[in-house]
Each structure stands twice: as C-alpha cells, then as structure tokens.
Amino acid sequence: MVAASPLLSVGNLTVDYPSRTGLIRAVDGVSFSISAGSVLGVVGESGSGKSSVGFALMGLTDASKAVLGGTITFEGRDMLTLSRSAWRQLRGDRIAMVFQDAMATLNPVMRIGDQIGEVFRWHRPEMSRRAIRAACLELLERVGIKDAGRRIDSYPHQLSGGMRQRVVIAAAIALKPSLLIADEPTTALDVTVQAQILELMQTLCREQGTALILVSHDLDVVSDVCRDVVVMKDGVVVEAGPVDDVLMNPQHAYTQILLKARPGFGSGHMNTGAPHG
Amino acid sequence: MTDIATIPIGTQGTEPAAKQERSFLSSLGRSAKGLTGLFLIMLVVACALFARQIVPYDHAQQVIEWRYAPTAWQAGGSTRNLLGGDNMGRDIFSRTIMGAQISVQVALIVVSIALVIGSVLGALAGYFGGWIDTLIMRAVDFQLAFPFLLLALIFMAVLGPGFATLVMALSFALWINFARIVRSETMRIRKLDYVDAAITMGVSQLRIIATHVLPNVLPAVLVMATLDIALVIISEASLSFLGLGVQPPTASWGVMIAEGRDFLYDQPWIVIAPGIAVLISSVGINLFGDFLRDYFDPRLERM
Numbered sequence: 280m281v282a283a284s285p286l287l288s289v290g291n292l293t294v295d296y297p298s299r300t301g302l303i304r305a306v307d308g309v310s311f312s313i314s315a316g317s318v319l320g321v322v323g324e325s326g327s328g329k330s331s332v333g334f335a336l337m338g339l340t341d342a343s344k345a346v347l348g349g350t351i352t353f354e355g356r357d358m359l360t361l362s363r364s365a366w367r368q369l370r371g372d373r374i375a376m377v378f379q380d381a382m383a384t385l386n387p388v389m390r391i392g393d394q395i396g397e398v399f400r401w402h403r404p405e406m407s408r409r410a411i412r413a414a415c416l417e418l419l420e421r422v423g424i425k426d427a428g429r430r431i432d433s434y435p436h437q438l439s440g441g442m443r444q445r446v447v448i449a450a451a452i453a454l455k456p457s458l459l460i461a462d463e464p465t466t467a468l469d470v471t472v473q474a475q476i477l478e479l480m481q482t483l484c485r486e487q488g489t490a491l492i493l494v495s496h497d498l499d500v501v502s503d504v505c506r507d508v509v510v511m512k513d514g515v516v517v518e519a520g521p522v523d524d525v526l527m528n529p530q531h532a533y534t535q536i537l538l539k540a541r542p543g544f545g546s547g548h549m550n551t552g553a554p555h556g
Numbered sequence: 557m558t559d560i561a562t563i564p565i566g567t568q569g570t571e572p573a574a575k576q577e578r579s580f581l582s583s584l585g586r587s588a589k590g591l592t593g594l595f596l597i598m599l600v601v602a603c604a605l606f607a608r609q610i611v612p613y614d615h616a617q618q619v620i621e622w623r624y625a626p627t628a629w630q631a632g633g634s635t636r637n638l639l640g641g642d643n644m645g646r647d648i649f650s651r652t653i654m655g656a657q658i659s660v661q662v663a664l665i666v667v668s669i670a671l672v673i674g675s676v677l678g679a680l681a682g683y684f685g686g687w688i689d690t691l692i693m694r695a696v697d698f699q700l701a702f703p704f705l706l707l708a709l710i711f712m713a714v715l716g717p718g719f720a721t722l723v724m725a726l727s728f729a730l731w732i733n734f735a736r737i738v739r740s741e742t743m744r745i746r747k748l749d750y751v752d753a754a755i756t757m758g759v760s761q762l763r764i765i766a767t768h769v770l771p772n773v774l775p776a777v778l779v780m781a782t783l784d785i786a787l788v789i790i791s792e793a794s795l796s797f798l799g800l801g802v803q804p805p806t807a808s809w810g811v812m813i814a815e816g817r818d819f820l821y822d823q824p825w826i827v828i829a830p831g832i833a834v835l836i837s838s839v840g841i842n843l844f845g846d847f848l849r850d851y852f853d854p855r856l857e858r859m
Binding site for chain 1: 748749750752753754755756757758759760763767768771772774
C-alpha cells in the first residue's frame with residue numbers, strides 16, 4: 280500500500296438539513312481520512328450523524344436538499360466541487376454502498392441478476408447482455424450464493440435475509456470500487472449470519488484492495504473488523520484513532536459511556552478478544 | 557493470501573429453497589378469475605375484429621317488417637332477427653356486434669393515451685417535486701374543477717363531434733386519474749432504500765424512474781386502467797347518448813341505448829342487448845385486471 284496521500288479525506292464536513300425553522304446541523308465539522316485498502320469504523324448512537332456522513336459521501340443528501348460544507352477529497356479530487364454527472368460516474372464505480380436492510384435495498388419487482396447487472400449497464404455500456412450475465416453469475420458465486428445459475432433469476436422475496444445482503448454486496452463490489460461504505464450492514468441480520476456477512480465483506484475487500492468504511496453502533500463488530508475508528512456524538516467527532524487505543528483505553532467520557540453501555544463488555548473480554556488481524 | 561481464499565464463505569444450509577417460478581401462461585391456467593376475464597375479453601374483441609363476418613345484416617339496413625320484431629325465443633320471433641328489430645327496423649343483433657368495434661377501439665385508444673401521458677407526468681411530479689410537481693398538479697386541479705361534460709362540450713364545439721374528438725375529450729379527462737395515482741405511489745417509492753441504492757450505483761434519475769419506480773407502480777396503474785376501460789366504454793355511451801360522440805347511423809352501444817330509451821315498452825332489447833354487452837366487457841376487463849395485478853406483484857403468493 281503506497282498511500283502517500285489517503286484514498287479519501289474528509290475535512291471539516293458539515294451537513295445541514297433544511298427544516299421549517301431553518302437549517303438543522305446533523306454533522307458539524309467532521310474530519311477523518313482513510314488510506315487505500317484499510318478499514319475504518321464510524322461508531323455512535325442513533326442520531327449522532329454517522330449515517331449522514333455516509334450519505335454525504337454517496338451524494339444521497341441531494342434528495343433532502345441538504346447543504347454540504349467542508350471538503351471531501353477522493354482519489355485526489357474534491358467531490359463537492361464535482362459536477363453532478365461527474366459525481367454520478369464515481370458512484371457505483373469507484374465508491375459503493377451497502378445499506379442496513381437488504382430487503383428494502385432490493386427492488387421487489389426486479390430479478391436479482393438484473394439489479395446487479397444495472398451497475399454494469401450503467402458504467403460499462405460496452406458490455407453485452409451475455410457478458411453482463413456472466414459477470415453477475417461470477418459475482419453471485421463470489422459472494423457465496425449456492426446454485427447461482429438458478430438464483431440469478433430469483434426475485435428478492437425468494438431469498439433469505441442473509442442471501443439478500445450477499446446480493447447487495449455483490450452489486451456493490453461489482454466494479455471493484457476503491458471504497459465501500461457499509462451503513463449498519465449486519466444490523467438486520469441474526470448473529471450467525473452477521474458473522475458470515477462481515478467475514479465476506481472483509482475477505483472481498485482484502486482481495487480487491489477495497490477500503491471499507493463501516494458505519495455501526497455495534498462496538499463488537501467494529502473492534503473485530505476495523506483498524507481505525509471514529510467515535511461520533513451529536514454530529515461531532517469526539518474521539519478517533521486506532522481501534523486498540525480508542526476502545527481499549529477510551530479518553531473521552533462519551534466513548535467510555537458507550538463502552539459501558541454495551542452488554543457484557545468487560546475489560547477482560549476485550550483483552551482476550553483483541554482484533555484477530 | 558491462501559488462507560483467505562479457503563475461508564468458507566456461504567454456508568446457507570438452513571436457507572429455504574426458492575419458490576418455484578411460474579410462467580405467465582401457467583399462472584393464467586390456474587386462475588379461474590384470469591381465464592374467465594380473458595374469455596369475456598376475447599369474446600368482445602373477437603366480435604369487434606370479425607364484426608363484418610359475424611353480422612347477418614348491415615347495421616344500418618332497415619326493413620319495414622322488422623320494426624319491433626320480437627326476439628327469437630319470444631312468441632312470433634324467428635331466427636331471422638336473433639335479438640329482434642329496433643324502432644327503425646334494423647337488426648339489433650347486428651348493431652350490437654358492430655357496436656363492439658367502436659367501444660373496443662375507443663376504450664383501448666383512450667386508455668393507452670391517458671395511461672402513458674398520466675403515468676409519465678405523475679412520475680415526474682412525484683419524483684422531482686418542487687415546481688415540476690406544482691405545475692403538473694395544478695393542471696390536474698384545474699381539470700378536476702372542470703365538469704367533464706362541459707369539457708367534452710368544448711371539444712365538440714371547437715372540433716365538431718366525431719370519433720377523433722371523442723377520443724381526445726376522453727383522454728383529456730382520464731389522464732389525471734393516472735397522474736394522481738402514479739404521483740402518490742412515486743412519492744412513496746422514491747423514499748425507499750432501493751431508490752437510494754440505485755443512486756449510490758450512479759444510475760441516472762430518469763433511468764431510476766423507468767426501471768425502479770414505474771415497474772413498482774404498475775399494479776396500481778393496471779387496476780386503474782381496467783377500471784378506466786370500463787369507465788370509457790360507459791362514457792362513450794354517455795357522450796354518444798347525448799349526441800356528442802359517435803354519430804348515427806353508426807352503431808355504438810351508447811347510441812343504441814340513447815335511441816332505444818324511448819321504445820322500452822315496444823322493444824326493450826334495443827337497450828338490453830347493448831347493456832349486456834357493456835356488462836360483459838366491464839366484468840371481463842375487471843376480472844382480468846385483477847388477475848394481472850396478482851401476477852405482476854411478485855410479493856403476493858401465486859395462487
């Protein structure tokens with residue numbers, strides 16, 4: 280990893296949502312950076328602005344007419360000054376996102392093969408239908424879906440929750456993006472499937488050299504998966520640094536509260552269950 | 557790297573097998589509703605297509621002895637005039653069959669025009685909101701405030717009565733139904749995660765509307781379209797009844813009901829025959845529409 284300059288750096292990012300009484304600041308001066316191929320966790324309670332950061336990176340704040348401030352530099356380009364179409368070129372191709380609820384993320388009336396294929400149709404218009412189908416099949420196999428040849432023509436409701444999330448991941452990694460943002464990707468899944476999905480995402484990211492931003496409220500997950508972590512509260516970063524330092528030895532009062540709030544999280548457990556990486 | 561490759565990803569032994577996918581035809585074969593609807597529609601469409609071959613007489617042919625001729629099963633009736641003769645001595649059976657032509661044409665053309673225009677405008681209004689929404693929905697409001705018959709009268713006054721004017725007036729009246737239903741569905745759908753997901757994939761807005769929004773609106777639109785086809789058949793009858801639609805001696809169900817109204821006691825079948833025809837078409841269309849809705853919505857269990 281010859282990352283002289285980071286893959287993505289966010290500087291003093293602000294996100295303001297319009298409301299009847301004026302702008303509401305959801306993210307207030309957040310800065311962090313991530314180097315190519317690494318894994319960053321963003322943790323915080325509900326309403327801490329962690330999801331807004333992810334949305335801002337994906338341009339999903341357009342619809343709510345949110346106002347973005349600060350800088351988002353991705354692969355050396357300032358995204359906030361990019362034209363809409365240039366930004367759209369990046370989305371799906373260089374940056375991709377995995378959402379919390381895979382059932383809602385998949386269009387119920389499109390076959391899953393078509394939904395994964397959409398990324399190719401849009402960003403690789405030169406690919407033929409057959410090539411796209413072959414690529415989708417390969418992706419389904421890579422994300423561990425058995426019997427991919429049959430599943431490719433299934434509708435989302437015919438798959439289980441874990442398989443749906445695998446499909447969503449397949450679509451997200453289809454073009455080998457350099458950055459994957461996962462917003463609570465395992466929250467809607469049960470614990471055993473959760474572990475499989477996390478492992479899958481880690482494996483795929485490592486294989487492709489994709490950097491991963493994991494937005495989560497689950498400290499266990501973050502401490503297992505991430506190298507660095509950013510702790511957010513009320514739209515502000517309260518603490519940031521390597522996972523071991525931040526979660527083992529929290530400096531900020533809020534991080535300490537967050538750690539205490541976790542059920543069955545003792546210091547002993549943390550010592551033995553340090554990140555396997 | 558090797559140990560990464562051997563990590564077993566994907567142990568989904570407990571995950572349920574996919575439900576068996578059924579083709580359109582085999583689901584149709586299992587649906588009594590769909591088959592009945594299709595049969596009735598085919599009956600009406602066949603009458604419309606082969607009207608010239610089916611009818612024993614020309615729809616405008618007048619024979620003085622046929623005036624108020626009884627139906628074939630009534631006393632004094634004969635198979636010469638299956639459904640009897642009308643006040644002008646024309647064969648009611650022939651006129652009813654010919655009327656199918658007009659009704660089917662008007663219904664299909666009007667609903668197609670209204671569906672396309674209404675759905676596109678409704679989707680744009682619902683998806684983009686803002687001034688686009690305001691513009692389109694105020695046009696809808698304006699039109700809702702306008703009585704339909706007055707609107708039809710204006711069309712007739714400006715363009716003169718006739719088939720084309722009838723189609724235009726009805727399409728103009730109906731597109732708002734589609735615009736409103738598509739708009740509200742679009743507003744719901746555009747907030748769903750899969751639209752956000754498509755945005756994160758870099759899909760353009762118009763393509764999102766075309767591939768993610770409209771297909772999900774389809775069930776609602778189909779139900780609307782079936783209701784509207786029945787409505788158009790009845791509206792065509794109303795307008796023709798008022799003399800604003802198809803002109804006599806062309807046989808349309810509306811014209812027949814309008815003319816037969818005065819002769820109910822002499823020969824009720826002038827009205828009953830086209831009435832039954834309207835009934836058969838609307839029931840057929842509604843049954844088939846119901847079946848289509850069930851079929852196109854994959855979330856519903858296929859029966």
